[in-house]
Amino acid sequence: MDVLENFTYDELDVGDTATFTKTLTEDQIILFAAVSGDMNPVHLDPKFAETTVFKERIAHGMWSGALISAAIATVLPGPGSIYLEQSMAFLRPVKINDILTARITVTEKLPKGRVVLQCEIHNQNDEQVVSGQAKVIAPKEKMQVDKPELPEITIG
Amino acid sequence: MDVLENFTYDELDVGDTATFTKTLTEDQIILFAAVSGDMNPVHLDPKFAETTVFKERIAHGMWSGALISAAIATVLPGPGSIYLEQSMAFLRPVKINDILTARITVTEKLPKGRVVLQCEIHNQNDEQVVSGQAKVIAPKEKMQVDKPELPEITIG
Numbered sequence: 219m220d221v222l223e224n225f226t227y228d229e230l231d232v233g234d235t236a237t238f239t240k241t242l243t244e245d246q247i248i249l250f251a252a253v254s255g256d257m258n259p260v261h262l263d264p265k266f267a268e269t270t271v272f273k274e275r276i277a278h279g280m281w282s283g284a285l286i287s288a289a290i291a292t293v294l295p296g297p298g299s300i301y302l303e304q305s306m307a308f309l310r311p312v313k314i315n316d317i318l319t320a321r322i323t324v325t326e327k328l329p330k331g332r333v334v335l336q337c338e339i340h341n342q343n344d345e346q347v348v349s350g351q352a353k354v355i356a357p358k359e360k361m362q363v364d365k366p367e368l369p370e371i372t373i374g
Numbered sequence: 375m376d377v378l379e380n381f382t383y384d385e386l387d388v389g390d391t392a393t394f395t396k397t398l399t400e401d402q403i404i405l406f407a408a409v410s411g412d413m414n415p416v417h418l419d420p421k422f423a424e425t426t427v428f429k430e431r432i433a434h435g436m437w438s439g440a441l442i443s444a445a446i447a448t449v450l451p452g453p454g455s456i457y458l459e460q461s462m463a464f465l466r467p468v469k470i471n472d473i474l475t476a477r478i479t480v481t482e483k484l485p486k487g488r489v490v491l492q493c494e495i496h497n498q499n500d501e502q503v504v505s506g507q508a509k510v511i512a513p514k515e516k517m518q519v520d521k522p523e524l525p526e527i528t529i530g
Contacts, residue, residue, distance in 0.1 A: 222413070240411055252527050253405040254440035255396055257378070258447040262522040271456075279457040280436065280443040284410035287436040291414040300427075301435040305461040366418040371408050374525035 220365040224296030227331045227356035235323040238289035242277050242316045245373055250281045277312035282320075282348045286337045289320045290352055292365075295333065298357030302332070306350035310341070317342040322352075331355045376521040380452030383487045383512035391479040394445035398433050398472045401529055406437045433468035438476075438504045442493045445476040446508055448521075451489065454513030458488070462506035466497070473498040478508075487511045 225234070240246075247261050256278055259266035267275040283306055290299060312318060318339050326334035333356045339348035381390070396402075403417050412434055415422035423431040439462055446455060468474060474495050482490035489512045495504035 222415075238411070246409055248524055249405055249409040249527070250440070251522075252524055253402055253409060253437070254444045255394065256440065256444035256447045257521045257524070258453055259378075259519050259522050260453070262524075266519060270454075278440070278443060278447075279460070280440045281409070283439050283443075283460070284406070284412065284434070284436045287434060287439075288410045288412035291412045291434070297414055297416070298426075301464050303461070303463045304435070304439070305459070307459045308457050363415050363422060365413045366407075366415050368404055368408055368413070368418075369530035371405070372528040 221362050222292050222297050222365050223362045224298050224357045224360065225294060226358060226360055227333065230295060230324050230327065230333060230356055232324050232327060234294065235321060236289065236294035237319050237321045238285060238293055239317060239319045240285055242312055242314055242318065244314055246281065247275065247277060248373055250278050254278060254280065272311050274313055279308040282312060282318060282339050285318055285320045285339060286350065289322045290335065290354060294322045295354065295356040297363050298359065298361050300355040302355065303353040304350060306348055308348060310345055310347045312341065312347055318347065331358065378448050378453050378519050378521050380454050380513045380517045381450060382514060382516055383489065386451060386480050386483065386489060386512055388480050388483060390450065391477060392445065392450035393475050393477045394441060394449055395473060395475045396441055398468055398470055398474065400470055402437065403431065403433060404529055406434050410434060410436065428467050430469060435464040438468060438474065438495050441474055441476045441495060442506065442508065445478045446491065446510060450478045451510065451512040453519050454515065454517050456511040458511065459509040460506060462504055464504060466501055466503045468497065468503055474503065487514065
């Protein structure tokens with residue numbers, strides 16, 4: 219079983235950085251529509267999407283947001299972090315088979331365990347798709363936790 | 375088949391408001407973990423969650439974010455909106471069986487079709503769990519689109 223290890227507030231330094239990569243698949247779009255309730259056809263209907271400025275189906279913007287939150291919760295600072303704030307600008311559409319890499323960088327250490335994180339997502343062509351900032355309470359205690367295993371999910 | 379109807383920039387007035395409601399279930403947590411890659415055990419492992427400040431499993435913060443984006447994309451302004459920015463403060467944890475209502479309110483009309491939206495989420499006890507702001511390009515053209523149907527999703 220994989221293990222998730224965190225970085226405590228005391229361990230974090232300004233400039234620390236980590237990445238988290240994920241590919242947008244059609245299944246990811248369907249799952250995100252189901253879990254969000256966002257059934258906008260620009261994400262789900264290829265014919266409708268052709269009529270839009272995007273010309274093809276695109277990811278829900280918040281799917282990219284989910285990538286950032288996954289990077290924060292599982293990598294930097296990791297388990298034990300408490301999510302306080304997130305801002306995001308959606309700079310470019312994300313299309314099926316795009317490979318996104320979220321990069322989280324510590325930019326500021328504040329009192330009371332608070333940490334400010336710069337959050338950038340680039341695609342496989344090194345084009346920036348999201349820029350944002352997060353504020354979290356970093357963990358006080360070092361932790362190694364088993365990564366839970368999910369039940370199988372079947373679509374269709 | 376349900377129909378999604380949008381509000382164009384010209385139709386929108388400051389103060390216009392709409393809501394979107396969704397219940398957090400265990401399945402929703404599993405789907406969000408799968409789609410985000412966020413396998414933090416505070417969301418997935420009841421025994422681990424007991425050891426945290428939250429005492430029980432909580433929703434991924436960005437699950438609430440997804441609710442806001444669904445409200446914007448399908449209700450106000452609805453299909454044809456282009457998502458530019460989102461900020462969120464996570465004020466309280468969301469627990470299984472909580473019923474969340476996202477309220478979107480037009481607070482500003484800017485040039486070039488831009489609209490600022492206040493985004494608030496409250497739970498069934500009228501406690502605020504998220505506060506935020508979005509900026510979108512509102513649709514130019516009135517649109518009625520069929521709500522796509524999702525394939526069946528089976529867990530476990």
